[in-house]
Amino acid sequence: MDKDILITMQEDLERALQRPALERRWAMLLDLRKCVGCHACTIGCVSENKLPPKLYYRPVFEYEQGKYPKPTRTYLPRPCMQCDKPPCVTACPVKGPDGATWKETKGIGTGIVPVNYARCIGCGKCVPACPYQARTMDDGGFHTAGTPELQKYETLPSFEYGKKWPRSGKNQPIGNARKCHFCIHRLANGMLPMCITTCIGRAGYFGDESDSKSLIAQVKKANKIQILKAGKGTAPRVYYVANETLEVLYGK
Numbered sequence: 001m002d003k004d005i006l007i008t009m010q011e012d013l014e015r016a017l018q019r020p021a022l023e024r025r026w027a028m029l030l031d032l033r034k035c036v037g038c039h040a041c042t043i044g045c046v047s048e049n050k051l052p053p054k055l056y057y058r059p060v061f062e063y064e065q066g067k068y069p070k071p072t073r074t075y076l077p078r079p080c081m082q083c084d085k086p087p088c089v090t091a092c093p094v095k096g097p098d099g100a101t102w103k104e105t106k107g108i109g110t111g112i113v114p115v116n117y118a119r120c121i122g123c124g125k126c127v128p129a130c131p132y133q134a135r136t137m138d139d140g141g142f143h144t145a146g147t148p149e150l151q152k153y154e155t156l157p158s159f160e161y162g163k164k165w166p167r168s169g170k171n172q173p174i175g176n177a178r179k180c181h182f183c184i185h186r187l188a189n190g191m192l193p194m195c196i197t198t199c200i201g202r203a204g205y206f207g208d209e210s211d212s213k214s215l216i217a218q219v220k221k222a223n224k225i226q227i228l229k230a231g232k233g234t235a236p237r238v239y240y241v242a243n244e245t246l247e248v249l250y251g252k
Contacts, residue, residue: 004202005202005205005215006192006196006197006202008215009192009196009205009206009207009214009215009216010192012207012208012211012213012214012215012216013187013190013191013192013206013207013208014190015208015211015213015214016207016208016211016214017108017187017190019208019211021106021107021108021110022105022106022110023210024110024111024208024210024211025111025208025209025210025237026082026110026111026112026182026187026206026207026208026209026237027082027206027207027208027209027216027220027237027238027239028079028082028182028193028196028204028205028206028216028237028238028239029204029205029206029216029219029220029225029238029239029240029241030077030203030204030205030238030239030240030241031203031204031205031219031223031240031241032074032075032076032203032240032241032243032246033203033241033243034201034202034203035060035075035076035077035199035201035203036075036200036201037060037062037073037075038200038201039060040198040199040200041058041060041077041194041195041196041198041199041204042056042058042059042060042077042195043198044058044194044195044197044198045057045058045180045194045195047194048183048186048194049158049160049183049194050153050154050156050157050158050167051178052138052139052140052141052142052143052154052167053141053142053143054136054139054141055136055138055178056136057079057080057134057178057179057180057181058077058078058079058180058195059077059078060075060076060077060078061075061076061078062074062075062076063076063245065245065248072245074243074245074246076245076246077195077203077204078132078133078134078228079134079180079182079195079238080113080130080132080134080135080179080180080181080182080238081132081134081227081228081234081236081237081238082111082112082113082180082182082236082237082238083103083113083234083235083236083237084103084111084234084235084236084237085233085234085235086101086103086113086130086234087129087130087131087232087234088101088113088126088127088129088130088134088135089101089102089103089113089126090129091125091126091128091129092125092126093121093123093125094119094120094121098116098119099116099119100115100116100119100120100121100177101113101114101115101116101120101126101177102114108184108187108188109161109181109182109184109187111237112181112182112184113179113181114161114181114184115173115176115177115178115179115181117165117172117173117176118172120172120173120175120176120177122137122175122176122177124137124177126177127177131229131232131234132228132229132236134179134180135177135178135179136177136178136179137175137176137177137178138173138174138175138176138177138178139174139175140170140174140175142154142155142167154167155167155168159185160173160181160184160185161181161184161185162184162185162188182206183195192206193206205219205220209237219241220239223241223242224241224242225239225240225241225242226239226240226241226242226243226246226247227239227240228240228246228250229250
């Protein structure tokens with residue numbers, strides 16, 4: 001019986017965490033041929049990060065092309081691209097060594113673009129700057145607002161970036177920009193991102209692409225790979241197995 005690719009990626013992850021941070025290159029690869037549009041990754045991410053209404057780090061978009069009797073449908077998971085040249089960072093007015101958002105160069109999150117909720121001023125300038133619509137402002141809403149009782153699980157703290165963020169009053173991240181961060185808090189505990197582990201079709205690959213033995217590196221090498229909006233020059237770290245629909249919708 002073949003080994004589940006999640007086990008292989010878990011082994012890859014454990015090996016990557018033994019390497020110096022600057023020698024790792026976290027990346028994600030999505031094979032849309034396997035995506036069935038179940039949205040399990042979206043819901044898993046919402047649950048993991050205790051996201052409020054209308055805020056998704058891992059949305060899945062659906063596109064239909066062609067006409068009867070040969071229409072085609074493509075499902076497109078679209079997390080933050082963790083760009084090496086992130087325009088959202090350029091747009092943020094809170095700069096400097098203790099800025100609100102940056103391209104991480106040390107530790108577990110090297111290569112990831114995080115948000116410092118304590119430094120974010122809630123101006124929202126980073127949101128339209130992202131060509132992938134990967135950032136959203138947290139308006140402080142609750143899923144059970146307007147019901148007889150606000151459910152306790154909604155106010156429990158989330159653990160993004162390895163910290164506790166109680167969701168009550170005006171505490172951060174309410175009023176801040178929020179985004180996918182490859183589940184950096186899970187990586188720090190030797191766990192794969194939640195979206196990868198919840199995918200029923202095993203359409204997602206994650207790991208250190210600089211490790212030639214890693215599954216993501218091998219899958220990337222064996223297939224024609226595509227990035228979204230290559231013309232923007234953002235150098236994303238999320239790749240896709242080449243797809244004609246992506247070329248039409250996101251080729252520029």
